Amino acid sequence: MALFVKICGLSTEATVRAAKQAGADCIGLVFFPKSPRNVSLDQGARLAAIAREHPALVVAALTVDADMALIDAIMERVSPDLLQLHGRETPDRVREIRAHTGVQVMKALGIRDAADLDAIAPYRDVADRILLDAKPPKGADLPGGNGVAFDWSLLESLDLDRRFMLSGGLKPATVATALAATGLNEVDVSSGVETAPGVKDPGLIAEFVGAARRNSLEGKQP
Numbered sequence: 732m733a734l735f736v737k738i739c740g741l742s743t744e745a746t747v748r749a750a751k752q753a754g755a756d757c758i759g760l761v762f763f764p765k766s767p768r769n770v771s772l773d774q775g776a777r778l779a780a781i782a783r784e785h786p787a788l789v790v791a792a793l794t795v796d797a798d799m800a801l802i803d804a805i806m807e808r809v810s811p812d813l814l815q816l817h818g819r820e821t822p823d824r825v826r827e828i829r830a831h832t833g834v835q836v837m838k839a840l841g842i843r844d845a846a847d848l849d850a851i852a853p854y855r856d857v858a859d860r861i862l863l864d865a866k867p868p869k870g871a872d873l874p875g876g877n878g879v880a881f882d883w884s885l886l887e888s889l890d891l892d893r894r895f896m897l898s899g900g901l902k903p904a905t906v907a908t909a910l911a912a913t914g915l916n917e918v919d920v921s922s923g924v925e926t927a928p929g930v931k932d933p934g935l936i937a938e939f940v941g942a943a944r945r946n947s948l949e950g951k952q953p
Contacts, residue, residue, distance in 0.1 A: 734947035736940050737896065737919040739793065739815075740768030741931060747781045749933035750788075753940040757789035758782050759815060759919070762797070762805055767929030768921065775809040791815050791837070799831065806832055813837055815862065826857045835859035837896070841866030842881045848889065858894075862919060865899030880905070883912040891915060903938035907946035916947055 738750040739759030750758050760775045761768040770778065779790045792811035794801065796818030805811065814832060816825060817839040829836040837860035840850050847866060854861055865881040880900030897915045902923035909918065922928070924935040 733916070734944055735896070735917040736943050737789075737791065737917070738924065738931075738936055738939075739791070739898075739919055739921040740766070740925075740929065741778060742768055742770050742774065742929060743931070744778065744781055746931040746933060746936065747778050749931070749936045750940075751782065751785050753933075753937040754944065755788070755936070755940055757791055757813070759791045759793050759921070760809065760811070761793045762801065763793065763795045763817075765795075772804055772808040775805070779809045779811065789813055793817050796820065799828075802828060802832065806834070813860075815839060817862075817864075822853045822857045825854060829857070829859070837862050839864050839898070842885065842899075844882075845885055848885060851889070860894045860896055860917075862896045862898055864919075880909075883909060886913050886915075901939075903935060903942045906939060906943045910943065910946050918943055 735756045737757035737759055738755045740761050741747050741750060741758050747758055760770055760778055762775065763769055782788045782790050789812045791813040792805050792809055793815040811834065813835045814828060815837045820838065825836055825838050836858055838854045838858040839862040841847065842863055843866035851861060865879045891914065895915055896917035896919050897909055897913055898919035901909055901918055901920045906918055920939050924931055924939050926932045
């Protein structure tokens with residue numbers, strides 16, 4: 732199974748190029764004003780253009796309970812390959828956005844305890860991918876990117892296929908453990924490769940991608 736590494740919350744040309752050079756498969760651009768990783772449509776268009784210098788690099792656009800006007804603007808200006816819905820979007824809303832835009836949609840779901848796993852089933856048939864992220868701490872302003880992990884052993888009872896991606900508190904030092912514990916081969920990192928909220932570090936990006944590749948199912952093939 733091929734490894735898929737997503738670096739989310741990029742906001743500068745230098746870090747997009749760092750992700751490309753490190754061998755990331757996907758970059759995430761955040762369109763959510765409350766986030767320290769938020770980019771404007773103009774910024775997003777420039778960063779997506781840089782990413783597309785490498786045709787295999789997937790461009791994802793992250794929104795949080797966005798209305799269709801914003802989604803249409805992102806599609807027109809940025810033309811992402813993937814929309815990441817990180818709010819309270821219902822399965823019907825996911826289906827609507829997917830049909831309206833014609834691009835793949837990934838739905839993020841927050842996990843803290845076993846009861847949260849019940850939310851997965853309704854999205855299996857409507858989302859192209861499901862991102863399993865740590866549920867934000869109480870009082871947090873952001874639905875993701877909070878630098879916390881959930882108990883990965885909760886996933887042991889689930890039938891997780893290629894469409895699932897793991898996020899939440901991942902770092903260069905923990906991604907190997909996460910891959911081994913979950914059996915997943917898709918990972919998403921944001922705050923784990925930052926020196927401050929929203930400030931990505933090219934060295935940490937390279938360390939994360941390298942650690943993931945060395946310890947993935949793909950990397951362990953004889």
